[in-house]
Amino acid sequence: MEFRLMTFNLRYENDVDGQFSWKNRRDLAVELILDQAPAIICTQEGLEPMLRFIGDRLGGYSMIGSGRNVDGTGEFSAILVDDSRFSILDSGQFWISETPDVPGSLGWGAGLPRICTWCVVKARGGEELGVFNVHLDHRSVEARVRGVDLLLERMAECRVPRVLCGDFNARPNSAEIRHVSREVEGTIRLVNCYDETSAASPLPAGTFHGFSDRVRPGAIDYIFHTADIRLNSLSVDARKRDGIWPSDHYPLIADLSV
Structure with missing residues (x-):
């Protein structure tokens, strides 16, 4: 199966981004997604109206997830699944904290509640896939490292090929990112897609540009996978139009095979 x-x-969406406000970016964001035609989209920072707009414009995708706050509001780490490619077998969400099943909980000095949304999907050919989508804390290194531990523990409970992706708020050589790919008994070992790319197909210097042509060096957005998945290609979509980008991050796109 390729996907x-x-x-x-x-x-x-907020009131301080001025010309880069969501209403000025949303059509280009949808155009980008339609052009790339991903079977699975892992989003971060989407608010419910934003995700509803995207879902309505795309059509044919099921959305998984809720807001990170105790009442289900706030930023989502939503997963969108192409209904023509996959059916959803199971799904859920947990918080990156010492009490991961307590909605709205914070952990390890995090500045904000952080969540992982996950699902298990089944392709039309019968192949199954586990998808984990996270947005780690921007403030606390400990919250990110401990969050990685929690992610690997939860992913180890899933017995099908798995991917982990999202905004890790950490550079490639950081302890947090090295932590993801280590091999520890009782967890799983993941492959960083960046480690599989070659000089023949270089990627931009980073994935966060902050609405500027100066991309900050070192990616903070990642895709990892288990060894039973093969990476065929990895790219970012760096489009902008009339001085407007779809977001302050470049989307990262992987073509994978199970």
Whole structure:
């Protein structure tokens, strides 16, 4: 089975982004997704109206997830699944904290509640896939490292080929990212897609540009996978139009095979 996976931090809708506000970016964001045609989209920072707009324009995708706050509001780490490619067998959400099943909980000095949304999907040919989508904390290194531990523990409970993607708020050589790919008994070992790319197909210097032509060095958006999945290609979509980007992050796109 071959499929395309996208991870895309949408930049939450707010009153301070001026010309880069969501209403000025949303059509280009939808155009980008339609052009790339991913079977699975892992989003970060989407608010419910933003995700509803995207879902309505795309059509044919099921959305998984809810807001990170105790009442289900706030930023989502939503997963969108192409109904023509996959059916959803199971799904859920947990918080990156010492009490991961308590909605709205914070952990390890995190500045904000952080969540992982996950699902198990089944392709039309019968292949199954586990998808985990996370947005780790921007403030606390400990919250990110401990969050990785929690992610690997939860992913180890899933017995099918798995992918982990999202905004890790950490550079490639950081302890947090090295932590993801380590091999520890009782968890799983994941492959970083960046480690599989070659000089023949270089990627931009980073994935976060902050609505500027100066991309900050070192990616903070990642796709990892288990060894039973093969990476065929990895790219970012760096489009902009009339000085407007779809988001302050570039989406990362992987073509994968199970």
